[in-house]
Amino acid sequence: MANVQEEWLKKAIDERHINYIEYNKFTDPFIIGSGGFGSVFRCEWRDSGLTIALKCLKADTIVDEKIIKDFIYELKLLKSVSNHPNIISFYGVTKDNNGNFNMILEYANEGTLREYLMTNFAKLQWTDKLYMAKEIALSLLFLHDNNIIHRDLHSKNILIHQKQPKITDFGLSRQINEISSKSNLHGMPAYVEPQCLVNDKYKRNM
Numbered sequence: 001m002a003n004v005q006e007e008w009l010k011k012a013i014d015e016r017h018i019n020y021i022e023y024n025k026f027t028d029p030f031i032i033g034s035g036g037f038g039s040v041f042r043c044e045w046r047d048s049g050l051t052i053a054l055k056c057l058k059a060d061t062i063v064d065e066k067i068i069k070d071f072i073y074e075l076k077l078l079k080s081v082s083n084h085p086n087i088i089s090f091y092g093v094t095k096d097n098n099g100n101f102n103m104i105l106e107y108a109n110e111g112t113l114r115e116y117l118m119t120n121f122a123k124l125q126w127t128d129k130l131y132m133a134k135e136i137a138l139s140l141l142f143l144h145d146n147n148i149i150h151r152d153l154h155s156k157n158i159l160i161h162q163k164q165p166k167i168t169d170f171g172l173s174r175q176i177n178e179i180s181s182k183s184n185l186h187g188m189p190a191y192v193e194p195q196c197l198v199n200d201k202y203k204r205n206m
């Protein structure tokens with residue numbers, strides 16, 4: 001891992017800003033997905049009795065500083081907002097047997113919103129759909145109140161746990177004051193604010 005980033009992580013762990021849990025506390029790993037950083041495993045967390053998701057920073061990204069920076073950035077942002085019921089909880093970090101850092105996250109038992117809608121759309125009532133939309137809007141409001149914009153919000157970055165939507169994947173998120181005046185295009189094009197496509201000076205606020 002790039003030195004500056006690794007130093008930051010080690011310092012945050014040493015100073016107890018970030019919780020470090022020994023990897024041997026996690027059992028029954030089962031792969032549930034993979035993303036830009038690496039694989040995501042569902043595990044049981046002995047001691048806490050929780051089922052959690054371990055999001056791994058894969059070994060061959062070690063040379064790619066941008067991916068490492070995004071990983072650390074996601075970790076910092078999540079730490080500051082993950083106590084909201086509609087944002088996936090962040091419990092800390094662990095280092096697996098290959099020496100890779102993993103984020104320890106709340107496990108969402110019904111997968112992504114996209115998968116959830118594909119399976120359940122016909123049986124969901126309008127009241128259920130409106131409820132989900134309201135919960136998502138409230139969590140966005142919470143993020144914005146904390147000066148954070150997600151910048152990559154779509155149905156695969158919203159997870160469902162016991163029918164409750166939870167925003168995840170803050171790898172592209174930024175503090176509002178860090179956004180430059182240019183509307184750099186990030187995220188899934190179909191979900192990008194349309195203003196960004198026509199005005200390159202547009203300042204994103206979603």
Ligand SMILES: Nc1ncnc2c1ncn2[C@@H]1O[C@H](COP(=O)(O)OP(=O)(O)OP(=O)(O)O)[C@@H](O)[C@H]1O
Nearest residue numbers: 032033034035036037040053105106107108112169
């Ligand atoms: N906390 C979680 N609970 C349950 N499943 C999860 C959790 N986090 C991720 N997943 C599953 O793992 C998949 C990959 O997640 P991840 O956030 O790494 O990648 P992504 O959003 O698909 O890609 P990228 O990180 O490149 O945007 C998700 O699509 C989802 O199915």
